[in-house]
Amino acid sequence: MQTRSVVITRRQLGQLGSVLLGLGGLIALAAFIWSLALNEFVVSGLVIGALGAALWAFMTPQEFKAFFSGRQVQRSTSAIFTTLLLTAIVVVCYIIVQRAVIVSDLTIDRRFTLTEQTLELLRVVERSPRPLRILGFYRPQDLLQREIDDAYWQLYEAASNGAITRQYVDPIREPGIAAPFAQALAANYYVFVGFVNPDGTLDLSTVTPVANQATQERSMTEAIARVLAGGSFKVYFEQGLQTLDALSNAQQGMSILNNNLRANGIVTDALRLSDLAQNGLSIPRDASALIIARPQRDMTEAEVSVVREYVERGGALFIAADFFPTADVFLSADSPFNAYLWETFGLRMTDAVVVDTRSPGPSALHVVSAQVVTENVLTAGLNQPNDPSTATMFHMARAIEVNPQPPVPNGTVIFSSEQSWGETDTRAIVERNEFIADPNTDLRGPLSLVAFAENPATGARIVLVGDGEFLTNGYTSAQSQFYATGNATLFMNSIGWLTGFAQEVAFTPRAFMTTPVLFSGGQQLDVIAFITVFVMPGTMLAIAGLIYWRRYRAA
Numbered sequence: 001m002q003t004r005s006v007v008i009t010r011r012q013l014g015q016l017g018s019v020l021l022g023l024g025g026l027i028a029l030a031a032f033i034w035s036l037a038l039n040e041f042v043v044s045g046l047v048i049g050a051l052g053a054a055l056w057a058f059m060t061p062q063e064f065k066a067f068f069s070g071r072q073v074q075r076s077t078s079a080i081f082t083t084l085l086l087t088a089i090v091v092v093c094y095i096i097v098q099r100a101v102i103v104s105d106l107t108i109d110r111r112f113t114l115t116e117q118t119l120e121l122l123r124v125v126e127r128s129p130r131p132l133r134i135l136g137f138y139r140p141q142d143l144l145q146r147e148i149d150d151a152y153w154q155l156y157e158a159a160s161n162g163a164i165t166r167q168y169v170d171p172i173r174e175p176g177i178a179a180p181f182a183q184a185l186a187a188n189y190y191v192f193v194g195f196v197n198p199d200g201t202l203d204l205s206t207v208t209p210v211a212n213q214a215t216q217e218r219s220m221t222e223a224i225a226r227v228l229a230g231g232s233f234k235v236y237f238e239q240g241l242q243t244l245d246a247l248s249n250a251q252q253g254m255s256i257l258n259n260n261l262r263a264n265g266i267v268t269d270a271l272r273l274s275d276l277a278q279n280g281l282s283i284p285r286d287a288s289a290l291i292i293a294r295p296q297r298d299m300t301e302a303e304v305s306v307v308r309e310y311v312e313r314g315g316a317l318f319i320a321a322d323f324f325p326t327a328d329v330f331l332s333a334d335s336p337f338n339a340y341l342w343e344t345f346g347l348r349m350t351d352a353v354v355v356d357t358r359s360p361g362p363s364a365l366h367v368v369s370a371q372v373v374t375e376n377v378l379t380a381g382l383n384q385p386n387d388p389s390t391a392t393m394f395h396m397a398r399a400i401e402v403n404p405q406p407p408v409p410n411g412t413v414i415f416s417s418e419q420s421w422g423e424t425d426t427r428a429i430v431e432r433n434e435f436i437a438d439p440n441t442d443l444r445g446p447l448s449l450v451a452f453a454e455n456p457a458t459g460a461r462i463v464l465v466g467d468g469e470f471l472t473n474g475y476t477s478a479q480s481q482f483y484a485t486g487n488a489t490l491f492m493n494s495i496g497w498l499t500g501f502a503q504e505v506a507f508t509p510r511a512f513m514t515t516p517v518l519f520s521g522g523q524q525l526d527v528i529a530f531i532t533v534f535v536m537p538g539t540m541l542a543i544a545g546l547i548y549w550r551r552y553r554a555a
Contacts, residue, residue, distance in 0.1 A: 014060030020052025114155050118221045122160045124228060130195045132164045132227065133202055134210075134220070137171045137178055137190045149191065152216040156224075164224075165196075184209050187478060193223050206230055208264055226501075230265025233288040233499045240272030240303075241295035241330065244471060251474035254293060257491050264492070266501060277302035282309055288499035289316040294468025295330040299337045308340060314459035316498035318491075320468035323353050323396045325430045345453035346406025347464050350399045352422030352443050354466065355435045359417070361393050364435065368393045368483065370417035371446060377497045378413045378452060378463065381489045392450075392486040393475070394467035396429075400448040410453035414490075420445030450490070452497075463494040 028045025032038070057064045114122075125132060134153050138146040146168055156164045171178035171185065178185065181192065194207035208226045211219040237246040237258070244254040246268065261268050266288075276283065283290060283306060290310065299307070311317065321330045331338045331349040342348040356367045369392040372383045384390040392414065399422040402412055422443030428434045454461045469475060470487045477484060495501065 010059040014056050014063055017052045017056030021049050024049025024052055114159055119159055121221055125160050126163045133196050134166045135192045136168045138168055139172055180204055188212055193227055226264050233501045234267040234286050235289045235291055236269050236271045236287050238273055238292045239270045240274040241297055243295045244293040253473050254471055256473045256476045273303040273306050276306050289318055291318045293320050293471050296324055297328045298330050298335050304337045311460045316461040318463050318494055318498055320465040320471055322467040322469055323398050345462050346403030346410045347451050347453055348401050350401055352399045352424050353426055353429055354397045354399050354416050354420055354447050355423045356416045356420035358419040366393055366395050367397050367416050369414045371415040373413045376413050378493050380493055382486050389483055389485040391483050392490050393483040395469045397449055397467035399443055400451045400464055400466050402448050402451050408453055408455045412448040412451045414450040415446040418446050420447055422447055461498050
C-alpha cells in the first residue's frame with residue numbers, strides 16, 4: 001500500500017501567519033470596542049496577531065514585504081486577508097452603531113417618532129443646567145421588557161443630544177442601588193427619572209417614578225415634566241378645622257397622598273386659618289393651592305375672609321367635605337362660606353347624603369363613580385375598562401349643586417347613577433341606618449359628586465368633592481378594598497390641575513396602520529449579530545480554504 005506524504009511549505013506557513021494576523025486583529029479590535037477596556041480578550045487578540053505577523057514575516061519575508069508594498073501575492077493570501085479585514089470592518093460598524101444612540105424610524109406610521117410636544121420638552125431639558133438620567137431596574141427574567149423599553153428611552157437620549165442618559169440595573173445583583181427604591185419597586189414602578197449630580201450620581205431628592213403603562217412616551221414625558229417642575233409648587237394643608245392629618249400614618253390619616261405629592265416634586269406644608277385670622281395674616285404667597293380635607297367644623301367669618309382674599313388674588317382650593325352629624329357642619333346650607341362659593345364659583349354643598357342602590361360598594365352609602373366626564377384632566381385614568389380599581393368610591397357623600405348659569409365656567413366631572421338619590425332625612429341615616437327615597441323631599445339622581453370651577457380673569461380655581469373619607473390612608477393604600485387607585489388618582493389629578501403642575505403634554509391620538517412590532521430580546525439580537533458578522537464570513541473562509549487545500553493536493 002502506497003502512502004502519500006503531506007508536505008507543508010514555508011509559503012503555507014506564511015499564509016497561516018497572515019490569517020492569524022487578521023484574526024487576532026479582528027478579535028482585539030472587536031473586544032476593545034465592546035468593552036472600551038484593555039481586557040484579556042484584547043490582549044489575547046494582540047498576542048495572536050503578533051505571533052501570526054512574526055510567522056508570516058519569518059516564513060515568507062518577500063511575500064510579507066510585497067503585501068505591504070502593494071504587490072500581488074500568490075496563492076490567495078491577499079484575498080483571505082482582505083476578507084478578514086472586511087469582516088473586521090463589519091464588526092466594528094455593528095458595535096459602533098449598537099453602542100451609539102443612532103435611531104431611525106422606518107415604520108410607515110412613524111411608530112417610533114416622538115411627538116412635537118415631547119420634542120419641545122426635550123429642548124427645555126437641553127437648556128437645563130443639570131442633565132437627567134433614566135434609571136431602570138430589570139431582573140434577568142425582564143430582559144425582553146428592557147429591550148422594549150430601551151427602544152423608546154434611546155429616542156429621548158438622541159432627541160436631547162445626550163442631556164438625558166440611560167442606566168439599567170439588576171436589583172438582584174446590585175441590591176445597594178435598588179434599596180432606596182424598594183417601596184416603589186414593590187408598587188410595580190421599575191423606571192425612574194431624575195437629575196444627575198456633578199459627581200455623576202443620581203440626585204435621589206429629584207427622582208420621580210415613571211408610570212408603568214403601555215403608552216411609554218406619555219408616561220416618560222410626564223415624568224420628565226414633573227422633574228423639571230419639582231420644587232416650583234407648594235400646597236398647604238389646612239389643619240385648624242379638625243381636618244385630616246397629612247402626616248399621620250393611621251387609617252384616618254392622609255400620609256399616603258401627602259407622600260405622593262412630595263414624591264412628585266410638590267412641596268407640602270401646613271397652616272391654620274384660625275391663626276392667620278387671629279393675627280391678621282394672609283395665606284402665604286407661595287401657596288399654589290390650599291387643601292381642606294374633611295373638616296369637622298365650619299369656618300368663622302374671619303376665616304372666610306382669609307380664604308376670600310386668597311381666592312381674589314388667584315388662589316386655588318381643594319375642598320373635600322362629607323357629612324358629619326354635628327350642628328356645626330362644614331358648608332351647611334346656610335353657611336357663609338357655602339354662600340360665598342355659590343356667589344363666586346356657582347357651586348355649593350347640599351345637606352343631602354347620596355344613596356345609590358346600584359353602587360357595587362359595601363352598601364348603598366358607599367357610592368362608586370357611576371358616570372365620569374371623559375377628556376378632562378380631573379378624570380384622566382379613572383373608570384378604566386376592565387380595571388374596577390380605577391373607579392372612585394365615596395362614603396356618606398354629600399350632593400353638590402352646580403349653577404347652570406354660573407358666574408364663571410364650572411361643571412361636574414363625576415356623577416352617581418340614575419338610580420341614586422339625595423337623602424335629606426340624615427337623622428334617619430345616623431340613628432336607624434334607614435334611607436327611603438321620597439320624591440317630595442329628596443334629590444333625584446344622577447347627582448354631582450365632584451365639581452370644579454375656574455375664574456379666567458383671576459386664575460382662581462376650585463375642586464369641590466362631596467366626601468373627604470376617600471382621601472384617608474384606609475381608602476388609598478395598596479391593601480385597601482376601597483378603589484385605592486381611583487381615589488388617589490382623583491386627588492393627584494385635582495392638585496395637578498389646581499396648581500398648574502399638570503399642564504399636561506397633549507398627545508394627539510395616533511392610529512397605527514400596522515400591527516405592533518415584535519421585538520427580539522438582547523440575547524436574540526446578539527445571536528443574529530454573531531451569525532451575521534462571524535458565522536457567515538467564517539463559513540465562506542472555511543469553504544475557500546477547503547477548495548484551496550484540495551486544489552493544492554491535486555496539483
